[in-house]
Amino acid sequence: MSVKIVIVEDEEDLLELVEYNLQKEGYDVVGFLNTKNVEQMLLEESVDLLIMDRNLPGVEGSEFVQSLRKDGCTTPVIYLSAKSLDSEIEEGFVRGADDYITKPFNMKELLLRIKAVLRRTTKKVDDGVLVHRDLVLDKSSRTLSVDGKNVEITKLEFNLLSEFILNKNSVLERDYLLENVWDGAEEYQYKTVNVAINRLKEKIDPDKTKEYIQTVRGVGYKLC
Secondary structure, three states: OOOEEEEEOOOHHHHHHHHHHHHHOOOEEEEEOOOOOHHHHHHHOOOOEEEEOOOOOOOOHHHHHHHHHHOOOOOOEEEEEOOOOHHHHHHHHHOOOOEEEEOOOOHHHHHHHHHHHHHHOOOEEEOOEEEEOOEEEEOOOOEEEEOOEEEOOOHHHHHHHHHHHHOOOOOEEHHHHHHHOOOOOOOOOHHHHHHHHHHHHHHHOOOOOOOOEEEEOOOEEEEO
8 A cells, every 4th residue: 555645736637747756756636626524534545645736716825724734634735835034934834734836847856755744654543552554553552453353463573563664664774673673683584584474464465465575576565
């Protein structure tokens, strides 16, 4: 399951350009030319990031986001706007922005900003709980539930899954996992990582239908 990003931009050519570049990066992208159906989608689906223009037909983009925030929406927001005065940028942050990019913009910078915001906003219920899809890790009790059902995992598997959720938008190399989960102990090798991940996958996805962890050939593993 890839990261889902919603873009609201009334310039159709620009919307298509941003959609194309984000899809090339592997994101699941949905574009809207106005805010008409955006709130409903945010209610019904798990959206990881909202990219919002401000000069929109019907409602000003930051006012729309402000109303979402008042209703309890916590989806991260990046404004992509021609409003570039210091006062306008400040207004955007006051009205719920996680980041703000002014037009004209550099596409590479947008992609880097997206990655940075997604890193900072990994879904958390609170400081002691990590969430990804229907996986819920409670760090205080060291327990895991999958789709509401408790699943027994070892301390190592708990730490391994935590590392994946905290870096859910990155491919984790085996060397990285050995360093951060196995504390760099020299007696452990790539085979150790492979075996542990296969055991974890068997526990969290015994029917092999959800594919939480994807193997990236020759590189490592990625949470999906």
